[in-house]
Amino acid sequence: MELNGDSYINDDSxxxxxxxxxxxxxxxxxxxxxxxxxxxxxxxxxxGLLKFCELDTxxxxxxxxxxxxxxxxxxxxxxxxxxxLFINAAPHVIAPPYASVYLxxxxxxxxxxxxxxxxLQHGFDVHVPGEPADHIRxxxxxxxxxxxxDQEEAxxxxxxxxxxxxxxxxxxxxxxxxxxxFYEASLQLIHTIVKEEQ
Numbered sequence: 001m002e003l004n005g006d007s008y009i010n011d012d013s014x015x016x017x018x019x020x021x022x023x024x025x026x027x028x029x030x031x032x033x034x035x036x037x038x039x040x041x042x043x044x045x046x047x048g049l050l051k052f053c054e055l056d057t058x059x060x061x062x063x064x065x066x067x068x069x070x071x072x073x074x075x076x077x078x079x080x081x082x083x084x085l086f087i088n089a090a091p092h093v094i095a096p097p098y099a100s101v102y103l104x105x106x107x108x109x110x111x112x113x114x115x116x117x118x119x120l121q122h123g124f125d126v127h128v129p130g131e132p133a134d135h136i137r138x139x140x141x142x143x144x145x146x147x148x149x150d151q152e153e154a155x156x157x158x159x160x161x162x163x164x165x166x167x168x169x170x171x172x173x174x175x176x177x178x179x180x181x182f183y184e185a186s187l188q189l190i191h192t193i194v195k196e197e198q
Contacts, residue, residue, distance in 0.1 A: 019155070020147035022193065025049075029186040030097060033078040037070070050185055053192050058185035062130035065181035082182035095174040099134040102166040108132050115162055120166065122146065122154055136170070139163055159194065167194055
């Protein structure tokens with residue numbers, strides 16, 4: 001099984017652990033926004049989850065942002081924000097979405113290899129040219145795949161030992177900078193759920 005930037009889908013969805021769908025959704029939120037998936041359905045699902053988790057402040061910000069723009073403006077704005085927050089900003093990237101940056105102090109460090117080894121031990125790998133295996137979206141896709149395959153113990157172990165230690169630092173760094181309503185909402189939701197799984 002490859003983690004290739006697409007959400008893992010198990011045909012037997014009626015029996016699937018709902019956490020699989022949740023972490024697949026998180027992976028989607030942490031991908032570079034593209035027209036093929038960044039639409040009202042995704043935004044409405046995010047709004048519904050924020051409401052369910054009683055995250056009223058980020059929900060209000062998301063609604064205000066969404067209601068003031070048409071679909072193309074939303075996409076363009078989210079793409080600009082993603083680039084600024086996670087890829088390229090002066091004088092430094094605000095919140096690089098890679099575990100090794102926080103745990104090793106550099107991109108593609110020892111942690112990247114540990115994470116990829118965990119993938120391989122459970123029959124998965126990443127095949128996206130130029131993208132390290134410890135990108136947050138791949139980690140969420142992997143967790144979703146484990147839950148879908150009834151490998152709850154492995155999923156929880158991965159969250160506790162390889163996701164949680166760096167995600168908290170990532171979220172803290174993100175939270176110190178001026179934020180964007182879509183990503184503030186997305187990351188507050190993800191942070192809430194990851195804490196619960198921890």
